[in-house]
Amino acid sequence: MDLSIFLIQVLNSVQYGLLLFLVASGLTLIFGIMGVINLAHGSFYMLGAYAAFTLSSLTGNLFSAIAIGIVLAVVFGYLLEWIFFNFLYQRDHLQQVLLTYGLILVFEDLRSIVVGDDVHGVPVPAALSASIPLGSTMSYPVYNLFISAACLVVAVLLFVLLRRTRLGMMIRAGASNREMVRSLGIDIHLLFRVVFAIGVALAAFAGMVSAPASSVYPGMGNQVLIICFVVVVIGGIGSVPGALVAALLVGFIDTFGKVFLPDYSGMLVYLLMAVILIWRPEGLFRESAV
Amino acid sequence: MAETMLAASDLTRRFGGLTAVDRVSIGLERDAIHALIGPNGAGKSTLINLLAGELQPSAGSISFRGEPVPAGRPERMAHLGIGRTFQRSNVFPEFTSFENCRLAAQARTPRPWAVFEPALKCRQCNEAAERSLATVGLDARRGVLASALSHGERRALEIAMCLAADPCVLLLDEPLAGMGTEESQRVLQLLRELRRERAILLVEHDMDAVFAVADVITVMADGAVLASGPPDAVRGDSAVRQAYLGEAL
Amino acid sequence: MSAARRALPLIALAALAVLPALAGKFYVELVAKIMIMAVFAMSLDLLVGVTGLVSLGHAAFFGLASYVPVLAAPDKYSATSLWTSLPLAVAASALLALAIGSLALRTRGVYFIMVTLAFSQMVYFVFHDTKIAGGSDGTYLYVKPVASIGSWTPLDLGNATHFYYAMLALLVLTFAVLRLLLASRFGHALRGIRSNEQRMRALGFNTYAYKLAAFTIAGAIAGLAGYFAAVQFGFVNPEMVSWHQSANVLLMVILGGLGNLFGAIVGAFALVLAQDFFSSLTKHWLVLMGGFVILVVMLLPGGLVGVERAWLHWRRRRG
Numbered sequence: 130m131d132l133s134i135f136l137i138q139v140l141n142s143v144q145y146g147l148l149l150f151l152v153a154s155g156l157t158l159i160f161g162i163m164g165v166i167n168l169a170h171g172s173f174y175m176l177g178a179y180a181a182f183t184l185s186s187l188t189g190n191l192f193s194a195i196a197i198g199i200v201l202a203v204v205f206g207y208l209l210e211w212i213f214f215n216f217l218y219q220r221d222h223l224q225q226v227l228l229t230y231g232l233i234l235v236f237e238d239l240r241s242i243v244v245g246d247d248v249h250g251v252p253v254p255a256a257l258s259a260s261i262p263l264g265s266t267m268s269y270p271v272y273n274l275f276i277s278a279a280c281l282v283v284a285v286l287l288f289v290l291l292r293r294t295r296l297g298m299m300i301r302a303g304a305s306n307r308e309m310v311r312s313l314g315i316d317i318h319l320l321f322r323v324v325f326a327i328g329v330a331l332a333a334f335a336g337m338v339s340a341p342a343s344s345v346y347p348g349m350g351n352q353v354l355i356i357c358f359v360v361v362v363i364g365g366i367g368s369v370p371g372a373l374v375a376a377l378l379v380g381f382i383d384t385f386g387k388v389f390l391p392d393y394s395g396m397l398v399y400l401l402m403a404v405i406l407i408w409r410p411e412g413l414f415r416e417s418a419v
Numbered sequence: 420m421a422e423t424m425l426a427a428s429d430l431t432r433r434f435g436g437l438t439a440v441d442r443v444s445i446g447l448e449r450d451a452i453h454a455l456i457g458p459n460g461a462g463k464s465t466l467i468n469l470l471a472g473e474l475q476p477s478a479g480s481i482s483f484r485g486e487p488v489p490a491g492r493p494e495r496m497a498h499l500g501i502g503r504t505f506q507r508s509n510v511f512p513e514f515t516s517f518e519n520c521r522l523a524a525q526a527r528t529p530r531p532w533a534v535f536e537p538a539l540k541c542r543q544c545n546e547a548a549e550r551s552l553a554t555v556g557l558d559a560r561r562g563v564l565a566s567a568l569s570h571g572e573r574r575a576l577e578i579a580m581c582l583a584a585d586p587c588v589l590l591l592d593e594p595l596a597g598m599g600t601e602e603s604q605r606v607l608q609l610l611r612e613l614r615r616e617r618a619i620l621l622v623e624h625d626m627d628a629v630f631a632v633a634d635v636i637t638v639m640a641d642g643a644v645l646a647s648g649p650p651d652a653v654r655g656d657s658a659v660r661q662a663y664l665g666e667a668l
Numbered sequence: 669m670s671a672a673r674r675a676l677p678l679i680a681l682a683a684l685a686v687l688p689a690l691a692g693k694f695y696v697e698l699v700a701k702i703m704i705m706a707v708f709a710m711s712l713d714l715l716v717g718v719t720g721l722v723s724l725g726h727a728a729f730f731g732l733a734s735y736v737p738v739l740a741a742p743d744k745y746s747a748t749s750l751w752t753s754l755p756l757a758v759a760a761s762a763l764l765a766l767a768i769g770s771l772a773l774r775t776r777g778v779y780f781i782m783v784t785l786a787f788s789q790m791v792y793f794v795f796h797d798t799k800i801a802g803g804s805d806g807t808y809l810y811v812k813p814v815a816s817i818g819s820w821t822p823l824d825l826g827n828a829t830h831f832y833y834a835m836l837a838l839l840v841l842t843f844a845v846l847r848l849l850l851a852s853r854f855g856h857a858l859r860g861i862r863s864n865e866q867r868m869r870a871l872g873f874n875t876y877a878y879k880l881a882a883f884t885i886a887g888a889i890a891g892l893a894g895y896f897a898a899v900q901f902g903f904v905n906p907e908m909v910s911w912h913q914s915a916n917v918l919l920m921v922i923l924g925g926l927g928n929l930f931g932a933i934v935g936a937f938a939l940v941l942a943q944d945f946f947s948s949l950t951k952h953w954l955v956l957m958g959g960f961v962i963l964v965v966m967l968l969p970g971g972l973v974g975v976e977r978a979w980l981h982w983r984r985r986r987g
Contacts, residue, residue: 166778216966222778223722227922227965230915234958242952355789355911358782366778395793399786403771406783410774471870497872509870511863515984522860525853526872532881534849538856564984584871 133264138384144273146380147280151335152353153360153372154287155328161367162303162324165217168229171354172236173329177202177336178345179240182249191254191341198337199330206329210322218321237347246347251340272341279338283331284373291369300324356383359402365412374413421448422484424618425470425501425588430479432465439465441642442479447588447618452610454633455622462642463622464506467590470620471503472496483588497526502586506593506622508573512566516557516576519565520548523583551583556605570597578606582613589619595628607632630654638662677930684836688829696832701900702940703835704893707842709920709932711889714846716918717926718855719882720862721773722781724914725788726890729765731909732791733757733891734898738801738809750815750825757895758888764791765887769880785911795906806905809898825899835896839933842889846929849885858882859927923964925971934972 156170177198184194213232217225253272260268291297299320303310311317336349343349360379364371382401386394405413425447432440440462447453455463468474470481475491482488483499511519524547525531525538538544552558555575560568565576578594591610595603607628610619614634623629629636630650637647638659646656653659684703688696708730715721736757740748772783794800801807812825823830849855860868861875868875898904907913916939924935942960946953964971 160778166781222781223716223918223922224965224969226722226724226781227915227919228962230919231958231961231965234954234961236958238952238955238958242955351911355785359786362775362779362782362786392798395797396790399790399793402783402786403790406771406774411779473866473870493869494872494874497870503870505867505870509864509867511860511867513863514860522856522868523871525856526868528853531853531857531873532878533853535852537851538853539851541853544853562984580867580871 131264131267133267136263137267137269138388140269140273140277142381142384143377144277144280144380145384146377147277147284148335148339149353149357149360149379150373150376151280151283152332153357153364153376154284154369155331156357157361157364157367157369157372158300158324159328160361162300163214163218163321165214166222166225166229167214168226168354169232169236170328170332170357171350171352172233173202173206173332173350174336174353175347175350176205176236176240177333178251178340178349179244179249179336180333181337181340182251182345183244185251191251195334195337199334202330202333203326205333206326207322209329210325214321214325215318233350236350241347248344248346250344253341270342276338276342280335283334287331287369296323356398359398361412363402363405363412365414368412368414371412371414421450423448425481425483425620427466427470427481428479430466430469430481431477432462432469432474433477438642440469440476443639443642443644445637445644445647447620448635449587449616449618450614451634452614452619452621452632453635453637454629455620455637455639456624456626456629457639457645460641461639463639464592465642466639467503467592467620467622470496471501471590497584497586500585500587501590502581502584502588503590504577504581504592504594506596508570508577510565510573510576510580513564515562515564516552516568516572516579517548517561519576520551520579520583521545523580524548524551524585527584547583547585551579554582554609555579556602571599571602574598575602575606578609587617589613589617591619591621593622593624595623595625603628681840688832693828696828697900698940698944700828700832700835701897702937703832703839704897704900705917705920705940706839706933706936708890708893708897708917709924709936710842710846710929711886711893712917713921713926713929713932714849714858714882714889715886716921717928717931718850718862719858719879720865721879721883722918723772723784723883723886724781724911724918725768725772725784725786726886726917727909727911727913728768728788728791729761729887729890730894730897730913730917731795731906732764733761733894734904734908735795735801736760736895737813737898738807738904741811744810747811747814750813751817753813754892754895758891761891761894762884762888765884765890766880769883769887773876773879773883785914788909788911788914792906792909792911795909801904804906806903806907809902809904812899812902831900838892838896842892843929843933846889850929854878854881919961921971923968923971925973928973931971931973938972 152170152174156167159165159167180198180201181191181194184197185191188194217228220228257272257275259271261271262268291301299310299315303320310320356379360372360375363378364375378401379398382397383394386397390397423446427443427445429442429444430440431438431442443466455466457463465474469476472491472493472495480487481490488499489495511522514522521544524544525541528541528543552561555578557572557575557579560572565573568576574594574597581589594606598606603625610621610632613619621633633650635648636650636653638645638653640662645662646653646659684699687699712723712726715723737748737753740753740756768787772780772787775783796804815821815823815825823834825831825834857868857873857878861878865875894908897908920935920939921932922935923938924933925931943957946956946960949956
């Protein structure tokens with residue numbers, strides 16, 4: 130394989146992996162801290178992408194669209210937790226699965242009513258529309274590098290939040306022992322709301338930032354969701370480092386799989402999961418290694 | 420010479436940096452009640468979980484009637500005839516007391532997975548359930564859902580379920596906790612009767628009960644065995660007095 | 669249980685038995701389809717309601733079997749024999765369930781849910797990405813399987829009335845077999861596992877083996893349903909294996925009420941009829957469906973059948 134082609138695939142793998150990480154980290158935190166399995170998480174990614182489309186058409190500028198989008202996502206997440214997810218904590222997993230599945234249907238149709246079912250493209254900002262040459266014949270879009278860079282920055286910010294701030298400490302404590310946090314007098318409801326809002330914002334951001342590079346289409350949330358489930362299972366529920374490792378692993382296997390085994394690439398990720406399960410049924414990083 | 424039914428040798432269990440059970444050797448003999456006492460956090464429940472197969476030891480071994488036993492498989496231990504009760508009542512809340520015991524008895528039938536015979540008709544299971552409920556005095560409450568039982572009744576149900584499987588070794592984790600005086604006395608009398616043909620390990624905090632009924636006492640503190648022997652010897656052991664019993668005696 | 673309540677299932681059975689004489693072809697086919705879904709739902713109830721295993725990948729077994737009538741035919745226009753292709757379909761589903769179950773059951777709780785979903789996605793991609801049976805486009809079943817023994821053809825699967833009664837028989841038979849299973853020691857052990865798996869192990873039950881057996885049986889029965897779904901519909905595609913199918917059947921089970929099989933049947937009827945109703949109202953019926961799902965799960969934790977069970981439960985608690 131040509132070196133430049135190899136490099137392109139590596140960059141693609143990293144980009145995909147980092148995007149998955151953003152979405153999966155929210156999923157794993159929400160499950161690890163609140164014990165809620167949220168099937169609608171992929172919808173946040175989808176809503177983020179559609180938001181990027183709508184807002185950038187309105188403002189004419191992707192960056193401002195993303196900025197506004199993040200704020201909207203946080204508010205949306207906060208309200209959604211308050212109004213709806215609040216009720217899920219007492220419920221068993223089966224009910225959570227079905228309630229959040231119902232939510233997916235609601236989101237899909239609301240989006241359909243408001244924005245329609247068309248597939249859209251989001252224009253790449255002029256500043257980032259160049260391509261970097263790789264080797265003599267290949268080139269790589271600058272915007273894709275921007276996606277990876279943006280995700281990396283957010284990932285670093287997430288780690289800093291978790292490791293260096295008081296909020297992060299509470300989140301990590303909550304991931305390993307919900308009862309203890311409650312008895313320490315920390316307002317657990319507020320904590321849950323914040324965590325949920327962060328999770329939604331991460332997923333929406335991933336959707337927004339990747340929208341110009343891939344198309345914006347109705348089923349995109351579901352695709353991402355299931356892969357993220359695999360990422361969370363492989364990485365270990367509640368573990369953000371685990372989600373990072375697993376997401377990158379999945380990114381590489383999927384990207385290179387498409388190159389070498391195009392007919393079977395869809396299955397490879399699940400095969401990976403099966404292999405990991407045989408070896409470590411609780412994921413690579415076990416529970417609550419946040 | 421009494422037969423050693425269940426024995427542990429240098430049993431150790433670590434949780435990360437904490438050594439919950441530290442090179443504990445203990446032997447449960449037939450026709451004897453072996454009490455295990457010690458302050459909270461001494462490792463008593465961990466030891467029971469190790470002996471019952473709920474936990475894998477970090478080091479050391481367990482043997483049943485002289486033969487080594489595979490670790491970490493509670494169903495294997497149950498099959499050898501080792502029964503246990505849990506510190507916090509661990510019953511089937513949606514089933515009645517009778518159904519709880521019947522399920523316990525079903526485990527010891529030759530084909531507990533039988534597909535063509537209705538479970539209700541299993542005579543062996545029904546009789547074992549009746550007997551065990553009557554033994555602990557719960558027969559009047561046989562039709563009551565386990566979730567509706569009082570705390571003391573649920574402790575009694577714990578014991579009944581253990582008995583319904585007809586074990587030859589009983590590991591009892593604080594069976595008297597939360598029981599009234601009358602109920603406790605009944606359970607102690609029951610233990611004296613059960614002792615025949617069986618080996619019993621009794622973890623308890625009630626010192627009067629322990630000294631009234633135990634043949635051998637092992638004292639644990641900080642995961643290790645502090646002393647072990649007949650009640651009088653333990654009572655007189657100065658290290659034990661200092662560390663645990665204090666002026667209570 | 670009052671005599672009236674006991675009579676209810678029999679009345680329903682009688683109604684189902686006479687339906688073809690009273691209703692038109694559309695309803696006969698619709699109810700036949702619902703009965704197939706009821707069998708599918710009962711198989712999932714064995715897992716979810718009885719054993720406590722929430723599987724989000726049950727469509728894998730349904731879908732795999734649905735491909736068998738197409739794949740087993742020597743060529744597009746030859747019919748397979750019912751007596752060979754049906755056992756083949758059920759066996760294939762059972763084997764897949766055994767394979768997936770042996771791995772998935774190494775996990776617990778929410779991991780199990782996610783893992784079953786992921787494995788069924790794997791099966792989905794096998795049919796979607798490869799050229800098997802038309803890939804993502806699917807393929808038609810041009811000729812229905814033939815149910816003849818020698819020269820005697822007891823039933824014609826292409827005849828709507830024959831097919832209806834065959835499905836009614838299937839429903840009744842499956843119900844009877846599952847009831848037998850549930851009343852047996854095996855069934856009681858499964859319920860024990862749902863109630864308190866740790867205690868079951870401490871009592872001496874090898875719970876992994878029991879769960880795997882239940883998973884395999886459930887997969888086989890799902891295969892039974894999938895086979896006939898393909899026969900009736902005349903067309904198979906990867907959507908038969910999609911996770912929407914899995915979520916759909918899970919919804920039926922919880923809508924109707926867990927653990928007593930009647931719930932699964934009631935749920936199948938209720939869900940299919942609800943979907944038909946909502947989709948006739950508006951193009952954007954998903955939002956109605958989603959709202960419906962949310963309302964049902966929140967307000968009726970015991971499902972439609974659960975209202976009565978809750979009352980029985982309360983009576984028992986009084987001693």
